[in-house]
Amino acid sequence: MKELTSIHNQRVKNWKKLQTRKYRRQTGQYMLDGWHLVQEAIQSGLTIHELIGTKAALAEHSDIVSRVNAVYQVTPEIMRHITETITPQGIVAIVDMPNLKRKPALPLKGAWLLLDRVQDPGNVGTMVRTADAAGFAGVVAGDRTADFYSPKVVRSMQGSQFHLQLFEGDLNKWIADFKQQQSPVYGTQLNPAAKNFRDVHPGTDFALIMGNEGQGMSDELLKQTTDNLYIPMRGQAESLNVAVSAGILMFQLNAQN
């Protein structure tokens, strides 16, 4: 175990840089914050490249510490610095991201959630977590969607990245793949003229697309779907939070629930 006490140490600087998308892409790694996520990562067979903890936190879990080669004991100040949180959990691990640009095997099986420019990290993370609970096979981030491995998304996913597949790609191509294999692609629209989501029969292989918080889905994608769905609203609310809408739709549409 090595002990680090200065935030000017080069290793500390590199850990902090994992807060940026650019450095995560460059290294192919990201940071997990907290024992719960570290344990989930180990259970899912991931290699812990570096385990970083305060003295108190490392002492609590000697079982895990003994299984990792590179363990660093740091000060609470360094921990706050690299996690950019005021009250970090005292333990972080550096692990590999999957290759988000890889190509999945065709035909695409199961239910898939496609995200069109969803910008809030909390919304993206919550939707991944909900997709996991709703038995979805994977989530695909289109252009300008919050990065799956940013610290805020990772926090909201609560480990669901270990349970389903995450991809990044051109949603036009993903839609074309689903349609070619005759799997329905459902868009979503804040428009009472669209199809009531309750009129869709639950299925097993399909895609559901959620759009940007303010603007919804792009017109370009809306034109390519099999059906565009609407959640009828009572009262005078103008819209639902996108993660709440996604939850209602995912639990309704997936026959495997």
Next chain:
Amino acid sequence: MKELTSIHNQRVKNWKKLQTRKYRRQTGQYMLDGWHLVQEAIQSGLTIHELIGTKAALAEHSDIVSRVNAVYQVTPEIMRHITETITPQGIVAIVDMPNLKRKPALPLKGAWLLLDRVQDPGNVGTMVRTADAAGFAGVVAGDRTADFYSPKVVRSMQGSQFHLQLFEGDLNKWIADFKQQQSPVYGTQLNPAAKNFRDVHPGTDFALIMGNEGQGMSDELLKQTTDNLYIPMRGQAESLNVAVSAGILMFQLNAQN
């Protein structure tokens, strides 16, 4: 129109104090941030006690400004100071809170959401917004639930406080009222032995209780319900975000959707 330039002005100090629950309770007032909410407040017949804006923001909406007696032009610095946000929208209004402790007329009609120690302001606000969209009559905050009129909850409610009724109270008493009038009270539980939410027939007059983010509903309340519901989860997710769960349940249970 008065112009204020110092954050040490007593009026500015009072506005800032509205960030605290204590001062809101003392004055019976809270702050709306942004034109959208100010317009909703006016439409719902609320009196704007004070309208505070930057020069640029006030110039944009002279129609509204002309209808308010007390208008204050402030610096961007004062605006950031009183809203405690980095990029405020440039306009805030001071309006009355309803009396949250008032007693609703019995029998209780419609669907009601009861919150048992829900702590995250974003979750509380999102649930009020969703309850509005799902046609609920009102939302009741039990002890230790985030304050409906805190700035973060107000931001997440997006104006839904003008569309449904908000109360604070002892949930034990609310449950007793529903049961006395033979309306079902549904608790929620992260326990597969509880009743599958899909097995409940949608109804018109009922209560749904959501619990704390980490601990769920209190055992004391779980014992008093008509039924405790569970959302069956696939995959390996351990739970759903409480606002997502609430959305799925509210849209399922309310026959008025």
